[in-house]
Amino acid sequence: MKIHRxxxxxxxxxxxxxxxxxxxxxxxxxxxxxxxxxATVCGYCHADGGRHAGKGPQLMNTTRSDDFIRNRIKxxxxxxxxxxxxxxxxxxxxxxxAHIRALKPE
Amino acid sequence: MLTVAVATGALLAAxxxxxxxxxxxxxxxxxxxxxxxxxxxxxxWDFSGLDQINTSNVKDLEVAWTHIPGRSTRGLQSMPLxxxxxxxxxxxxxxxxxxxxxxxxxxxxxLPELDDATVSRxxxxxxxxxxxxxxxxxxxxxxxxxxxxxDAKTGKxxxxxxxxxxAKLTVGFTGAPIYVNGTVIIGAQxxxxxxxGPIFGVDAATGQKKWEFxxxxxxxxxxxxxxxDTWRVGGGGGWMPGTYDAAxxxxxxGTANPAPLYDWSGGDWKNSGARPGENLYTTSVIALDPDTGxxxxxxxxxxxxxxxxxSAPGEFVSIDRDGKQxxxxxxxxxxxxxxxxxxxxxxxxxxxxxxxxxxxxxDPKTGELIGRRDFAAGKQxxxxxxxxxxxxxWNSGSYNPNTGLYYKIGNEWCMTLEVVKTTPVTEPQxxxxxxxxxxxxxxxxxxxxxxxxxxDPITGAKKWEVRFPEPPLASVLSTAGNLVxxxxxxxxxxxYNATTGEELWNHGDGLGHQGGIISYSAGGKQYIxxxxxxxxxxxxxxxxxxxEPYKSMPRDEGILVxxxxxx
Numbered sequence: 312m313k314i315h316r317x318x319x320x321x322x323x324x325x326x327x328x329x330x331x332x333x334x335x336x337x338x339x340x341x342x343x344x345x346x347x348x349x350a351t352v353c354g355y356c357h358a359d360g361g362r363h364a365g366k367g368p369q370l371m372n373t374t375r376s377d378d379f380i381r382n383r384i385k386x387x388x389x390x391x392x393x394x395x396x397x398x399x400x401x402x403x404x405x406x407x408x409a410h411i412r413a414l415k416p417e
Numbered sequence: 418m419l420t421v422a423v424a425t426g427a428l429l430a431a432x433x434x435x436x437x438x439x440x441x442x443x444x445x446x447x448x449x450x451x452x453x454x455x456x457x458x459x460x461x462w463d464f465s466g467l468d469q470i471n472t473s474n475v476k477d478l479e480v481a482w483t484h485i486p487g488r489s490t491r492g493l494q495s496m497p498l499x500x501x502x503x504x505x506x507x508x509x510x511x512x513x514x515x516x517x518x519x520x521x522x523x524x525x526x527x528l529p530e531l532d533d534a535t536v537s538r539x540x541x542x543x544x545x546x547x548x549x550x551x552x553x554x555x556x557x558x559x560x561x562x563x564x565x566x567x568d569a570k571t572g573k574x575x576x577x578x579x580x581x582x583x584a585k586l587t588v589g590f591t592g593a594p595i596y597v598n599g600t601v602i603i604g605a606q607x608x609x610x611x612x613x614g615p616i617f618g619v620d621a622a623t624g625q626k627k628w629e630f631x632x633x634x635x636x637x638x639x640x641x642x643x644x645x646d647t648w649r650v651g652g653g654g655g656w657m658p659g660t661y662d663a664a665x666x667x668x669x670x671g672t673a674n675p676a677p678l679y680d681w682s683g684g685d686w687k688n689s690g691a692r693p694g695e696n697l698y699t700t701s702v703i704a705l706d707p708d709t710g711x712x713x714x715x716x717x718x719x720x721x722x723x724x725x726x727x728s729a730p731g732e733f734v735s736i737d738r739d740g741k742q743x744x745x746x747x748x749x750x751x752x753x754x755x756x757x758x759x760x761x762x763x764x765x766x767x768x769x770x771x772x773x774x775x776x777x778x779x780d781p782k783t784g785e786l787i788g789r790r791d792f793a794a795g796k797q798x799x800x801x802x803x804x805x806x807x808x809x810x811w812n813s814g815s816y817n818p819n820t821g822l823y824y825k826i827g828n829e830w831c832m833t834l835e836v837v838k839t840t841p842v843t844e845p846q847x848x849x850x851x852x853x854x855x856x857x858x859x860x861x862x863x864x865x866x867x868x869x870x871x872x873d874p875i876t877g878a879k880k881w882e883v884r885f886p887e888p889p890l891a892s893v894l895s896t897a898g899n900l901v902x903x904x905x906x907x908x909x910x911x912x913y914n915a916t917t918g919e920e921l922w923n924h925g926d927g928l929g930h931q932g933g934i935i936s937y938s939a940g941g942k943q944y945i946x947x948x949x950x951x952x953x954x955x956x957x958x959x960x961x962x963x964x965e966p967y968k969s970m971p972r973d974e975g976i977l978v979x980x981x982x983x984x
Contacts, residue, residue: 327840327842346837347837347839347840349854350835350837350839350851350852350853350854351677351837351839351840351842351848351849351850351851351852352842352848352849352850352851354851354853354854354855355540355609355849355851356540356957358854358855358856358857358961359833359835359854359855359856360835360854362856363856363961364960364961365856365857365957365958365961365962366954366957366958367957386537387537387538389490389537389973390490390491390509390542390543390952390972390973391972393537393538393539393540394534394537394538395538397538397845397846398845398846398848
């Protein structure tokens with residue numbers, strides 16, 4: 312149900328929201344704090360915030376397309392990656408992809 | 418309410434006519450012809466009393482038969498059981514098989530349909546690490562939160578019990594249950610997920626839930642050790658089978674770590690941070706009454722565990738020596754705890770690994786942590802040892818009463834760590850709560866490696882050691898034939914002389930091992946059965962860090978290989 316999904320996504324975002332609001336050129340479409348998200352969930356498999364291959368593939372400098380990444384986040388991969396389609400909105404996933412594209416070595 | 422179609426296999430070969438039902442008395446007696454519970458018997462030895470295969474003839478060991486369970490997502494991680502010449506084992510998705518132990522011919526199969534949508538959202542999934550036998554039934558859990566009671570002769574479902582709301586909590590059962598006097602006991606996953614870590618006691622006859630013990634909140638005493646009521650999202654659980662001490666009618670269980678895995682409190686963990694306090698009963702060994710689930714006594718191995726070194730993975734090894742009764746239990750950190758079996762008083766603590774710095778040491782007389790390493794938020798200096806996969810993992814060691822030695826795999830690996838403040842996510846569905854970014858790292862001593870140690874289980878004195886370039890992740894078996902079997906991560910099963918460590922035989926199974934190994938007899942002949950199939954959580958790091966053969970090794974294949982002597 313769409314309403315349920317919006318409420319659900321809002322609850323996740325409430326826990327993972329950026330504080331304070333980011334000052335971007337454009338208004339933020341998703342308040343998701345992706346750094347927080349990695350340290351909460353993704354980092355279990357995506358080593359060092361996604362910068363290196365480990366349990367999961369390296370995300371920094373990935374040659375995978377946006378569509379591939381979006382599909383992978385939404386639908387997962389059996390026995391490898393969970394499906395987050397019910398957790399994140401399209402705007403959230405846009406932000407996650409932007410974060411991945413911006414990853415730099417530390 | 419999800420409607421689930423259950424597929425039952427046809428009865429293909431008759432089970433032996435003279436088989437007596439498996440009951441607690443039989444499991445306690447531990448006839449060497451059988452392997453009636455996960456660790457062989459309630460003693461937790463992972464030892465076979467059979468000696469038809471021994472040091473003089475093991476060179477003639479060859480494959481007798483194999484079985485492929487199918488749909489082996491994340492490999493094959495289970496420990497088979499054997500009773501009266503019938504071998505039982507589970508694959509991923511709770512697929513369960515009964516096979517003629519001499520020929521491998523199928524007797525029955527159970528192929529349940531799971532809630533795929535829920536399973537698709539899980540991380541530590543969809544493997545099923547074993548089953549229990551008792552009261553004419555076979556009991557198996559599922560990652561979507563159910564426990565099944567099957568007719569052991571036919572595989573028909575006699576009852577099904579929904580114990581966990583896995584769609585909401587994102588966890589279910591991956592571990593084997595145990596059977597104790599009419600009660601089936603199984604523990605949920607949970608250390609990484611903000612919930613309460615339940616362990617269940619279920620009536621074996623009806624499937625009705627008899628009791629539930631929540632590891633983060635099982636008593637008022639426990640709740641007081643979680644500041645700000647964080648027991649509600651505390652993690653815990655008990656995802657591997659414990660054991661039963663018949664003399665005192667006590668069930669021992671190992672509990673999982675608290676969530677988030679890594680706290681930012683620094684040394685002030687009693688008053689501040691994510692979960693102020695000791696966080697009972699996480700990372701503890703607990704003793705429960707099997708009929709009521711009431712807590713009898715406990716020892717918390719790591720108070721306020723901030724390293725994910727849970728007590729859940731380790732086996733419980735009962736050893737009587739010089740008039741004393743011990744319970745030996747490995748903690749995931751690589752420290753082996755030796756308890757008085759009557760009350761879990763600490764008798765000794767010894768490390769099996771060389772690379773550790775989460776503590777300076779653990780007091781062998783009291784179990785007190787000395788020089789514990791707590792973290793403030795941010796990048797940590799150097800490395801944390803051991804790695805999150807553990808100084809030891811959930812693969813079992815073996816105690817051999819003839820040599821008096823405990824054969825156990827130790828892992829030398831470390832990790833970088835950046836601790837980050839996180840907030841538990843519980844709506845609409847519970848998510849992991851790690852609290853850090855990290856990556857595997859070499860230990861200060863040099864390369865990552867694993868080692869099979871032959872140790873005195875009470876004192877820790879080392880007799881011999883065999884090194885492996887990558888840590889083996891499968892359980893170890895020792896036998897009355899004076900052999901130790903080690904299935905390694907590259908795919909080779911090794912047999913060593915249990916006294917000296919000399920390698921006497923090996924054979925390639927074609928897939929890395931990350932499950933169990935047992936011995937049993939059928940038709941008067943001894944068999945060694947081992948599961949092969951790599952793909953679990955700890956194995957996930959091997960491709961990137963070690964290259965081949967892990968790079969080309971499939972992650973979603975599995976095979977049961979059964980060996981016997983040439984005719």
